[in-house]
Amino acid sequence: MNVTISRGLDGVVVDETAVCLADKQTDRLYYRGYPIEELATNASYEEVAYLVVLGELPDAAQLAAYRDSLRRSRALPPALASVLEQVPKDTHPMDVLRTGCSMLGNLEPETKEYGLEAVGARLAACLPSMLFYWHHFHASGKRIETDTGEPDLAGHILHLLHGSAPSDSARRAIEVSLIVYAEHDFNASTFAARVAASTLTDAHSAFVAAICALRGALHGSANAAVLRFLQRFNAPDQAETAVLEMIAQKKRVPGFGQRAYSKADPRNAVNREWARKLATDSASRNLYDVAERVETVLLNERGMFANLDYYTALIYRDCGLPVALFPPMFLLARVCGLVAHIAEQRANNRIIHPSSRYVGPAPRPFVALDSRAAVAPGT
DSSP, X not given: OOOOOOGGGTTOOOOOOSSEEEETTTTEEEETTEEHHXXXXXXXXXXXXXXXXXXXXXXXXXXHHHHHHHHTTOOOXXXXXHHHHHSOTTSOHHHHHHHHHHHHHHHSOOOSSSOHHHHHHHHHXXXXXXHXXXXXXXXXXXXXXXXXXXXXXXXXXXXXXXXSOXXXXXXXXXXXXXXXXXXXXXXXXXXXXXXXXXXXXXXXXXXXXXXXXXXXXXXXXXXXXXXXXHTTOSSHXXXXXXXXXXXXXXXXOTTBOOTTOSXXXXXXXXXXXXXXXXXXXXXXXXXXXXXXXXXXXXXXXXOOOBOXXXXXHHHHHHXXXXXXXXXXXXXXXXXXXXXXXXXXXXXXOOOOXXXXXXXXXXXXXXXXXGGOOOOOTTO
């Protein structure tokens, strides 16, 4: 039988969604019909999260109630705080959140009365508390208060990190990064959540599945890889020379390419502008110039475009985030998208069970142990 194999499910349409359109024909991105550029310019993250989860933008009263519910859900249960203290300090931060999410599912399991939307709101509010409680406990032995009083997620994240209210520019830069990370169709972590949800598992388990996929170097860890790469260079000319050598050797440069688009990632222009605004001292300006030169070289020489992760790395650095904490920021933004997709999967469910083409040994008889000759594995 002639079977077409699509490794990575490239080009395979597995379901319908009303949450997000990543349009490869126009290189545009829409959340529930709204262009990402307009949302990043005009909306708060909470407005976008409400839109993604519930389908429409909130009015003023709905937004105020939503923000208030999130603010009231930031506290860590004592048992969860105790678990976080026992997670080793050299643990990957995504593993910390995987453990924290699983523990919260034990303490506050999904029920008929406490459903997916409530679980999602609790995680959106509580995951930053988990991350920075663990971070500060192992960095300084300090047990931080997780109720910062900040009105929004961006300010809450930066306040948890630095121990004080952030500047307006840092707050908005982080907020915009959260908006552009909030949702992106059937990416690997979202699809992992939908696969788990299709089995009718609980919400926390579906989130853990997404976290496990997002932890990977080719997914949620890409922004950290970008910064580590760019920091190797002291000047744009040095970076250009190195990148041209990498191109000649067919080596991959982190932060480039996105399967959902053909010529440009629409989120990159948004992030580039914020990275430029934040580059106010000589060190950050030099790093921005290096990044811009690398972007130009890849586009001119290979036709490769920078993706969402590329300038996000500079934004996070200039807002004082340690590079190890870059990957979890992706998850903190993406909670709303995961809630929306888990809900869609449940609403029209069929267990996800793709087929494969078998290429193993032909049918053969079992050989008794005392009659077997030694055979090297894999031969």
